Amino acid sequence: MSDSSKSVKVFKYRLYPSKAQEKNLLWVLECARHLYNMALAERKYAYQLEGRTVTLADTEQLAKHYRATFPYADQMHSQTAQSVVKQVDEAYQSFFRRLKTGEKSGYPRFKSRNRFHSFEFKQFGKSGAFLDGKRLKLYGIGRVPVRWHRPLQGTIKTVRIMHSAGKWYACFTCEVPTPEPLPKMGRVVGVDVGIAALLTTSDGEKVENPRWYREAQAALRRRQRKLARARRGSQNRRKRLLEVQRQHEHIANQRRDYLNKLVYALTLHYDGIAIENLAIRNLVRNHHLSKRILDAGWGYFKARLTHKAASAGREVALVDPASTSKTCSNCGALFQDFDLSTRWVTCACGLSLDRDHNAAIAILDRAGWVTSVSHNVAPLLFSHRGNGKRRRAAEAARL
Numbered sequence: 001m002s003d004s005s006k007s008v009k010v011f012k013y014r015l016y017p018s019k020a021q022e023k024n025l026l027w028v029l030e031c032a033r034h035l036y037n038m039a040l041a042e043r044k045y046a047y048q049l050e051g052r053t054v055t056l057a058d059t060e061q062l063a064k065h066y067r068a069t070f071p072y073a074d075q076m077h078s079q080t081a082q083s084v085v086k087q088v089d090e091a092y093q094s095f096f097r098r099l100k101t102g103e104k105s106g107y108p109r110f111k112s113r114n115r116f117h118s119f120e121f122k123q124f125g126k127s128g129a130f131l132d133g134k135r136l137k138l139y140g141i142g143r144v145p146v147r148w149h150r151p152l153q154g155t156i157k158t159v160r161i162m163h164s165a166g167k168w169y170a171c172f173t174c175e176v177p178t179p180e181p182l183p184k185m186g187r188v189v190g191v192d193v194g195i196a197a198l199l200t201t202s203d204g205e206k207v208e209n210p211r212w213y214r215e216a217q218a219a220l221r222r223r224q225r226k227l228a229r230a231r232r233g234s235q236n237r238r239k240r241l242l243e244v245q246r247q248h249e250h251i252a253n254q255r256r257d258y259l260n261k262l263v264y265a266l267t268l269h270y271d272g273i274a275i276e277n278l279a280i281r282n283l284v285r286n287h288h289l290s291k292r293i294l295d296a297g298w299g300y301f302k303a304r305l306t307h308k309a310a311s312a313g314r315e316v317a318l319v320d321p322a323s324t325s326k327t328c329s330n331c332g333a334l335f336q337d338f339d340l341s342t343r344w345v346t347c348a349c350g351l352s353l354d355r356d357h358n359a360a361i362a363i364l365d366r367a368g369w370v371t372s373v374s375h376n377v378a379p380l381l382f383s384h385r386g387n388g389k390r391r392r393a394a395e396a397a398r399l
């Protein structure tokens with residue numbers, strides 16, 4: 001089979017290590033972090049003191065040496081050690097790439113415990129990591145129980161063990177057959193990231209802000225207040241910190257889940273999807289709920305949409321975001337007296353439309369697709385208020 005018939009998919013599962021296994025996991029994580037910092041130090045000081053450039057091959061020697069000499073470091077598998085020095089190498093590569101392109105370029109930094117959360121086994125199925133019955137056998141750690149909440153697909157290539165908010169996960173990178181492209185729908189859409197609604201489409205559909213978002217944020221603020229009140233260095237403070245981390249994780253999970261559903265609905269119903277090519281750094285913190293959801297999720301949304309579209313045979317257009325809201329989608333004139341509070345736009349050409357709907361049409365126009373579909377059709381997309389069953393029934397009735 002050629003490479004284009006395969007694609008890569010990541011499956012993440014929760015691990016339930018025993019006390020002893022968790023101790024091992026923490027130790028291997030600590031060894032990986034220690035080696036990471038050493039490899040970084042070697043590069044940094046070799047250059048600063050001797051003007052010498054350290055190569056990946058040099059640091060691979062360091063990794064070998066580290067495992068052989070540092071007490072108990074051989075509990076970390078050689079594959080893990082190699083992937084750690086590779087990680088340092090990649091950090092440098094992207095640093096130099098950013099320097100070249102003139103982006104903001106922070107020097108690769110030493111990792112404290114708060115900034116180092118995972119380690120990898122590069123060749124799954126070999127001595128480092130393999131499946132033993134339903135458990136995951138990891139070198140130097142043991143046979144760890146896994147919660148297989150969904151079936152794994154394809155061939156496992158690598159596995160990365162992650163520690164997050166006190167929980168352990170295994171992320172399997174698998175090679176799966178590329179899915180068949182979805183049937184053509186003969187429709188294209190422009191999507192505006194809203195202020196009042198989360199998203200508005202050029203068909204005039206609005207995706208409202210999820211109710212749970214505000215609630216989850218309130219819970220986070222409550223937990224942060226408790227943390228702030230806890231005495232430094234106390235056992236209580238550690239517990240409160242874990243609660244805050246878990247709430248952050250919960251919000252991130254909810255957001256990802258929600259955005260994935262939106263991406264799925266968009267790629268299911270439209271052949272082409274046009275969105276604004278917003279840089280993440282341009283989405284400044286503000287008081288509008290929708291923007292805040294997408295503040296943290298915009299990069300993810302864009303990446304998922306592009307990825308999903310590619311595998312489904314759909315097209316994503318990233319259009320110039322300059323004054324899409326201010327432009328009349330009918331005649332192209334710029335609106336006068338236009339600001340954030342303008343909810344309805346009217347134009348001398350006769351256009352009278354919701355502000356975000358107008359922007360979504362302008363975004364679609366900028367994609368330059370030829371389309372004969374009218375902008376006012378029955379809502380197709382997302383009715384996230386109902387449960388899945390009701391939504392599928394409604395969709396079936398429409399077809």
Ligand SMILES: [Zn+2]
Nearest residue numbers: 328331347349
């Ligand atoms: Zn006009």
